[in-house]
Amino acid sequence: MKIATAQMMGKIDRYCIDILGIPGIVLMENAALKVMKNIPEDTMKFVIVCSSGNNGGDGLAVARHLLNREKYVEVFFLGSEENMSGDAVVNLNIIRNMGVKIIKINNNEDLKILKESIVKCENTIDAIFGTGLSREVKGIYSLAITIMNDNSKFILSIDVPSGFECNSGKVMGNCIRSNKTVTFELYKKGFLSYDAEAITGEIVIENIGIPKGVVDKFQEYEYVMDIDFIKRLIKKRNKCSHKGDYGRTLILAGSLGFTGAAYISTQAAVRSGAGLVTLGCDSSIQNILSGKLVEAMTASTNDEKILDSLIIKSDCIAIGPGLGNNMGTLNLLEKVLLNSKCPIVIDSDGLNVLQGNLEILETKKYQIVLTPHMGEMARISGFSIDEINENKIEIAKEFAKKHNVVLLLKGFNTIITDGKTVQINPTGSSAMASGGMGDCLTGIIASFISQGYDIMTAACAGAYVHGYAGDKLSKKMFCVNANHILEALPSIIKEIQYLE
Structure with a gap:
């Protein structure tokens, strides 16, 4: 619309x-x-x-x-x-x-x-x-x-x-x-x-x-997305394809006390169809997450050689969930921006360390998706939350244009823009208001990019699928948690593909 x-x-x-x-x-x-x-x-x-x-x-x-x-x-x-x-x-x-x-x-x-x-x-x-x-x-x-x-x-x-x-x-x-x-x-x-x-x-x-x-x-060029639009975006799979056709996704996430963010974002990438998913995390939590993640691999970010190899070989890198707002996260983000050969999704603490450091986005070699909520957007943009709420579309559009990124501004009627086109996501509700939902969305978007979607399409499809899953589950549930979304993702994506 x-x-x-x-x-x-x-x-x-x-x-x-x-x-x-x-x-x-x-x-x-x-x-x-x-x-x-x-x-x-x-x-x-x-x-x-x-x-x-x-x-x-x-x-x-x-x-x-x-x-x-x-x-x-x-x-x-x-x-x-x-x-x-x-x-x-x-x-x-x-x-x-x-x-x-x-x-x-x-x-x-x-x-x-x-x-x-x-x-x-x-x-x-x-x-x-x-x-x-x-x-x-x-x-x-x-x-x-x-x-x-x-x-x-x-x-x-x-x-x-x-x-x-x-x-x-x-x-x-x-x-x-x-x-x-x-x-x-x-x-x-x-x-x-x-x-x-x-x-x-x-x-x-x-x-x-x-x-x-x-x-x-x-x-x-401002639209509200609907189910028919998303159905056209989601690709049907060739019966002869294999895991290599659906991309390598690297998730850089997690720290002591925040292993859930790493698990959710990684599992979301797995459950939304990425071919090979690897979680890169600090060695202090690798064993914990290796025991939880069955389909995804794990690697220590403390090993520079392994980390460099993963960055170079990936088809999409997501960075930020649960990493911590600290110099280590900023250094890791700079490393990814300088060395990646694929699109990057930046969320959570990856966004927080951009406060006062937006110039590092200029070092990027490939496209970037930023996925802030209102608080994160206020920190990196310099606008107050009230100012953003009153002028969401204009502020999001101008920010995306200025920094040459796709911006996904989370919240009621999530805004996705590349600075020219604006898509509004109408799905999702307060039933999804719980920790881990943003981490889940990050993994979905990264997975779609790894599967060959352009970054604007991946952000649009990811936001819609994520919210649609929550809306469907909330018809029978008082609250919907990130694990519920993870469980439902494969069937939800299939349902959207074949809706009449």
Whole structure:
């Protein structure tokens, strides 16, 4: 799914109307029909609250269709008719010609009537503000929104909930809390914000007749991944292939007290299909991990000759989980960057030692994937966590571009970007909020790179598969741990490949 800003949607609309000659009233009618598609037939009583913009025009068109279905409809209007768009006026006049009384909301008495009407109806349709809202919602508008929120049994919002800032997801003073939002053509950028779901409810994206070529013309290469996209990415295996065809993965991880991180990341690489996996770790923990890892090999990083050989021969190297934020980790990372002949995935303490040392990324000879969570991103980027949360896509994109890396910023709606294209991963949930999950993801991504995926594809597929496994397991489990993901990985990847 492509992601859109308010400005992008405005350009698309203007191009369709001004250049292609599609009348705005046609787009408005198509929007109304798609809203109707999302209204259950057995719902009989409606309150529709409109304003003077095109979003209000959509609501008026919906009112007409509901009346044609012999539903009970009460229409309320906020604002001035003098400021209405031409297309909205057409629908307003049609409603009036049909004999519908439109109640204008100007004072407290009108608000009281609105409340009484909402209480006796089953569905409130919000058609006050659309994607173009850029000012705080105040006065009579805010009071009406509060009444709608407090008294509605079910609220359906057209395009975006009124009071919701389309690009950032911020509440502009006051905002409708919808049960369902029917939006048009593209997923709105604000829907990605951390608490947007509590405002939007279920989001349904409907096409309203805008040609694909027009969308492509104005797109900004920002997408939300879906199962069909991932299914196309994951390669089917040749029945004649052998372990050498699926790559050598080197995991550099673990230290005293942190053997679990090394185990999880290594086992994740094994379970997601790498041909040969080796854990490189300090000799003090090698025996512990050799006893736990059955399919993977282990090697001591204290032996420089063996370590150098592994670095040179690998198809992907993952470094960081459980290594410790210390000079030894920094030295190991520098060694890998200088000598590797393959892509590198840097996670956990591999990221922590980059704080103040980002210049060492310039020594890389091959591509790099960085997989920070919010705290790690704050440390290496210099931005606060709050600043990152407010501008995640822009900060991630700029960082990836500046340092010529693929950045996977973990968290709700994980962001994957190479500085040009942005992919958002919608899978995963709070059921997965436990130690080791990031280590697991690191191993999956490294495994996919070893199998021949380019680093952006590996990061996208890895994030989606990881979250999808957690989502599926959480349907029957209160919490999902990294070991549960490890156990499920082979069957989950196979399931995605062959989903109908």
